[in-house]
């Protein structure tokens with residue numbers, strides 16, 4: 479469904495991705511882990527057609543992902559993206575935030591768009607907040623609205639860039655639960671995360687990125703439980719020594 483071959487990306491003189499290859503099949507959940515600056519967000523932004531790249535190839539749903547292609551907007555609509563910061567429209571209600579894409583981008587009538595939005599808000603446990611404004615919600619609730627908003631476009635794949643890392647620890651669980659439910663429904667997902675418990679539990683595959691290269695890739699049990707590469711071992715040792723948020727225990 480998503481295929482990356484030998485992706486090279488630079489910012490000026492700085493080579494940020496040095497030949498990244500990754501295949502994601504329909505229904506798979508792939509977690510990208512790695513230290514800050516290793517290129518995780520850049521990989522997602524390239525997949526979503528938000529960045530140019532100098533070498534290699536990205537295909538999504540069988541089509542080339544190319545920022546300069548006129549087809550890119552349509553391709554982008556087929557992938558939902560959720561960022562670390564929820565960037566909801568502050569002056570619109572939760573319901574309007576979720577309806578925005580279907581109405582203004584897909585040209586749906588308001589009636590069906592509203593019904594879909596309410597369904598999705600129900601799914602993320604926030605239907606009672608439909609009329610609230612983003613500022614009246616906790617960070618975790620806002621992030622769940624952001625997920626509902628992405629799902630309203632009926633994406634075929636979802637890309638998550640550290641969706642819980644800006645949240646207070648007690649708000650992380652509800653967001654991960656929504657993501658777990660999506661994975662169970664068979665959504666194709668690429669998730670950049672520091673939540674090792676989530677990765678171990680949900681990921682079909684874990685890729686460890688270091689300095690723009692995937693140094694280790696395998697099942698979550700292998701990469702997280704018995705990492706082969708010294709850099710992976712070192713990273714996991716550091717991440718797992720941080721408190722609460724980054725424990726190998728599945729989030730309750």
Ligand SMILES: Nc1ncnc2c1ncn2[C@@H]1O[C@H](COP(=O)(O)OP(=O)(O)OP(=O)(O)O)[C@@H](O)[C@H]1O
Pocket residue numbers: 489494512513514515516517518519520521
């Ligand atoms: N717009 C940009 N211009 C120049 N350099 C950039 C830009 N965006 C990212 N970089 C650089 O590219 C490298 C990879 O960044 P990226 O955001 O992909 O890392 P990351 O793995 O997502 O890190 P983090 O865990 O901190 O989010 C970093 O060295 C970063 O400084």
Ligand SMILES: [Mg+2]
Pocket residue numbers: 518519520639
């Ligand atoms: Mg990042």
